Amino acid sequence: MVTPCEIAVKSLIPSIRAYIAKELTQTHKMKQEDVAKLLGITQTAISKYVRDVRGQVIKFGQTEETRLMMDRMASEVSSKRIMGSRLTLEFCKVCEIARRNGLMCRFCKRSDPTLDIKLCNVCKSVNCLGT
Secondary structure, three states: OOOHHHHHHHHHHHHHHHHHHHHHHHOOOOHEEEEEEHHOOOOOHHHHHHOOOOOOOHHHOOOOHHHHHHHHHHHHOOOOOOOOOHHHHHHHHHHHHHHHHOOOOHHHHHHOOOOOOOOOOOOOOOOOOOO
């Protein structure tokens, strides 16, 4: 059995990072090195995110709720109002919303072909953050 969080690590988290990296470098005109430091990853990873080489599994712009949340996150990261563990919690919130909206169902189905995603409510019923 593969848990939704394990699938999220491979699909959702890189997609969130890619979205935020693009926002920070393109909209907020930040250098890749600075973005890498703020996100705690390498400049090479930022370069791959910006060039769509990595993190393009899920298109977060598809849902307004996640897009607005990540735009706000990028803005707060650029102004250094959000960092560290608080930023981690924001990633978790975006992940939870994406899961609740069914953005990860096809990845769960790929990891377990016997799964009936029409009947599965794991991601829609679990509140990961306990809020």
